[in-house]
Amino acid sequence: MNHTYQIITAFMGSLGFSILFNIKGRKLGYAAFGGMLAWVIYLLGGLWLSGEMMQYFISSIIVTFYSEICARIEKTPATTFLTAAIIPLVPGRALYYTMSYAIDGKFGEFAEYGSYTVSIAVAIAAGIMVASSLSRVFFALRSYEFRHHSM
Amino acid sequence: MLTKELLSYILDIGELMLVNGAEVNRVEDSISRICKAYDAKRVDVFTITSSIVVSIQLKSGNTLTQTRRILSYSTDLDKLDRLNNLSHYVCSHTPEAEYIRNEIEKIRIRRKYGAVVQYLVYGMIAGTFTIFYGGDVNDAAVSAAIGMILKLAITFIQRVDKNVFFVNILCSFVVGMLGFLLVRIGIGHSFEMIAIGNIMLLIPGLALTNSIRDIISGDTIAGLLRLCEAILVASSISFGFGLVSVFIGGMFK
Incomplete structure (x- = not known):
């Protein structure tokens, strides 16, 4: 039940940020759905994957592919969808805890949470990079084939 | 033909992209593509989050350099989308400087949600x-x-x-x-x-x-x-x- 709420709120949260980032029209729907997808994949990953970082990594890979596909449909940069869709994964809460430990002078917890936060960010960033490089290769190949056939 | 005026408009496109949330990569790429489309012999773009530097060598042997300082950002993906389309259009049609200026103005005045x-x-x-x-x-x-x-x-x-x-x-x-x-x-x-x-x-x-x-x-x-x-x-x-x-x-x- 908790997960259902999370999935719904992930959708709404991404929708909210899409509006703040001034995404317009049909793209709003794509972006918000991307946010929901990100969290669904993250939760599903919990069933099969070992380790939280793997969940973040896989989820951001799939969301990046999703954004690249939407970008091709809507003829707009993939960043448009990715920025909003990645929001539920982003380590906002962990970053907040890290900093509040630093302020309280609890340096043991600070180091622990800090490295946790950075690893989440690295996992997400690496996922994005892997997926966007792969999709660049994939779409380059496809347009190459297309040109070949049409000639 | 690349003039000072035109280069400044090209930089406007780059600056607006950066301000509205584009990656550094995309900004550098767009600027150098556009300059190449206008027949620059060599283009060097250096972008960090707070500044853009462009130096181009023309076929005539002259060099043009301009910089921009970026002070604040606000992510606006609607504008970014339009700037991206504009930069694609400019690359393939190489329009007059006047046209680019008008288009940039149109993008600049686009509103956010109420x-x-x-x-x-x-x-x-x-x-x-x-x-x-x-x-x-x-x-x-x-x-x-x-x-x-x-x-x-x-x-x-x-x-x-x-x-x-x-x-x-x-x-x-x-x-x-x-x-x-x-x-x-x-x-x-x-x-x-x-x-x-x-x-x-x-x-x-x-x-x-x-x-x-x-x-x-x-x-x-x-x-x-x-x-x-x-x-x-x-x-x-x-x-x-x-x-x-x-x-x-x-x-x-």
Whole structure:
């Protein structure tokens, strides 16, 4: 039940940020759905994957592919969808805890949470990079084939 | 033919892209593509988050150099989308400078969503993330209300001083105080959940992720700058919350 709420709120949260980032029209729907997808994949990953970082990594890979596909449909940069869709994964809460430990002078917890936060960010960033490089290769190949056939 | 005027418009496109949330990579790529399309012999673009430098060698042997300093950003993906289309169009049609200027002007005046929508969205985001991280309905309602007040505070404080550090300290202080009071009165249940819902509106989680993305993709300097900014913003937010705990004493474990 908790997960259902999370999935719904992930959708709404991404929708909210899409509006703040001034995404317009049909793209709003794509972006918000991307946010929901990100969290669904993250939760599903919990069933099969070992380790939280793997969940973040896989989820951001799939969301990046999703954004690249939407970008091709809507003829707009993939960043448009990715920025909003990645929001539920982003380590906002962990970053907040890290900093509040630093302020309280609890340096043991600070180091622990800090490295946790950075690893989440690295996992997400690496996922994005892997997926966007792969999709660049994939779409380059496809347009190459297309040109070949049409000639 | 590349003139000073034209180069300045090309830089306008690059500057607006960067301001509205494009990656450094995309800005450099767009500028050098456009310059190449106008028959530059050699193009050198260097972009970091706070500046763009372009130097082009013309076929005639002359060199043109221009720079831009970027002072503030606000992510606007609608504008970014249009700028991207414009840069594609310019690459393939190489229009007159006048045309580019008009198009940039058209993009510049595009509006964001209205004030009412913005307030509602702030409330919605704060409320939804409170539930997302495990708060109950009461917390979400309180959090949504504080979210709207937060938007008011941001608008007001930014009118006085635009310094990011200052704005964030005050805003998180407002959030912390209100959250504490409303929990004390008994409307909200968990201070932590209310704070975290609102924190999502302020905290640079996205900036942190993007900075690491820049570093991995090879724009090390831009990435490091963004990383520093993210850490600065995050610490200013926690200073704000620290101030709250000074006022009320022993809120944090």
